[in-house]
Amino acid sequence: MQAKILKGTDASYFFFPEEKSTIISKSNYSIVYLAANLETKDKVVCKQFLPMLTPNQSARLKFFIETNIRLEHNGIAKIIDLIIQNGEVFIIQEYVHGLSLKELINSREYFDYRYNYFFYKTIANFLNILTFFHTQGLCLCDVKPSNIMVCFSENSEIDKKDPQVKLIDIELVKPSFKPSIPNFGGKNFSLVYASPEQILGFEEFVGEHSDIFSTGLILYEAIAKEPALNTANPMFVKRIQTRVKIKKHYRFDDELFRVISKACVKPEFSVIDKEQSEDEIKLAIVKSLSKRYQSAEEFKNDVLKLIL
Numbered sequence: 001m002q003a004k005i006l007k008g009t010d011a012s013y014f015f016f017p018e019e020k021s022t023i024i025s026k027s028n029y030s031i032v033y034l035a036a037n038l039e040t041k042d043k044v045v046c047k048q049f050l051p052m053l054t055p056n057q058s059a060r061l062k063f064f065i066e067t068n069i070r071l072e073h074n075g076i077a078k079i080i081d082l083i084i085q086n087g088e089v090f091i092i093q094e095y096v097h098g099l100s101l102k103e104l105i106n107s108r109e110y111f112d113y114r115y116n117y118f119f120y121k122t123i124a125n126f127l128n129i130l131t132f133f134h135t136q137g138l139c140l141c142d143v144k145p146s147n148i149m150v151c152f153s154e155n156s157e158i159d160k161k162d163p164q165v166k167l168i169d170i171e172l173v174k175p176s177f178k179p180s181i182p183n184f185g186g187k188n189f190s191l192v193y194a195s196p197e198q199i200l201g202f203e204e205f206v207g208e209h210s211d212i213f214s215t216g217l218i219l220y221e222a223i224a225k226e227p228a229l230n231t232a233n234p235m236f237v238k239r240i241q242t243r244v245k246i247k248k249h250y251r252f253d254d255e256l257f258r259v260i261s262k263a264c265v266k267p268e269f270s271v272i273d274k275e276q277s278e279d280e281i282k283l284a285i286v287k288s289l290s291k292r293y294q295s296a297e298e299f300k301n302d303v304l305k306l307i308l
Contacts, residue, residue: 005038006046006090008081012038013092015046029060030171035092043095044080045168048088061089067173071136075129077149077168096166097152101126101145104158105222113251118160119222120306122150125165127215127300134176134208134296141172141206143214144193145221176207192229193217196242196266197285205282209289212299216246216263219303223256224249228264242266259302265291 003014015035016022024032024045035046049061068079068091081092101122104110110118126148133140151164172189189198195213197205220228228246231237246264248257267284269276276284293299 006035006083006085006092008083008092011040011081013044013046013081013083014038017048025169034095045077045093045095047091047093049090064171064173065089065091067138068170071133071170073129073132075125075132075166076170077166093168096149096168097156098149098164098166099152099158101148101150101165101218101222104150105145105225111225115160116223117307118163119219120303121161122148122163122165123215123219123222124300124303125163126167127296127303129165129167130208130211130215130296131300133170133173134211137176138173139176139207140167140170140211140214141174141198142169142189142193143211143218144190145218148218174206177204179203191237191241192227194241196288199238199242200281200285202282202285205285205289208295209292212263212293212296213265215296215299216260219263220246220249220260224251243269256306259299259306262291262302263293263299265289 001016001019004017006013006015013035015033017031017033022034024034026032028050030050031048033046033048035044036042037044065082069082077096078094079091080094083090083092099107104122105119130140130143147167147169149166149168150158151166153159153164191199193214195206195210198210217228226249229237229241231240243266245266246261252260265288267281267288269280269284293302
């Protein structure tokens, strides 16, 4: 099988584009491969951007690359190199050794209540990363547990007392409370973790509060061991995710439920089944944003109080 060689600034890298097992993820916008440094054989992640179909997608790519390059934080998977070769664009990113938060939530090993502390610390440490993004005037727009890695320690184990967390995908990042750069045919946010303002299509209201909402749903799932959105039927997803209040799970105590409820405030309508005008929906969204946590830092502080 033929390897593809990429010549970077300080090193060369290789991957096998025809080998399905090396594909980490794929969208209409990019393909993410497991790759390696040609000399050291250390694992890296290679993101190949697919040919642009519209000028807007070229603008989207430019914004994404510039944002990745300027963001430096130990909670974000490091960008190692940007390679343009034969008209194709690649980003080489550090390979994070660990398990995704999604894998940990689904692991039977972590079902016991004794591990609630671990998940509180993991969410709190992730909220530190969110705080950094928000202070840069950015919104992730696609917060979900599969994008959050909990790193292995030097002995290849998860530190259950103070887990190190890294964000591995910021492809949908945009300026807060501003229209995103159009991404026609590209990657879409996950409906299961999306905020009401995202689902309803009001980009001007998508910002810090939206990421907070999504993180609240992850906190719900981490402790309940099931998603807050309890249907896969697309006919009901929009209604439930935008209008139906979060319900208390039997694994929650009152204080945890209070924290999740505050993170995940949804718009309220006088008649839930009535079609509202655009102005009525906007007003309801604005009111819901004012009732959520106003910062990731405020949310984090309340999560840490759950440990005490």
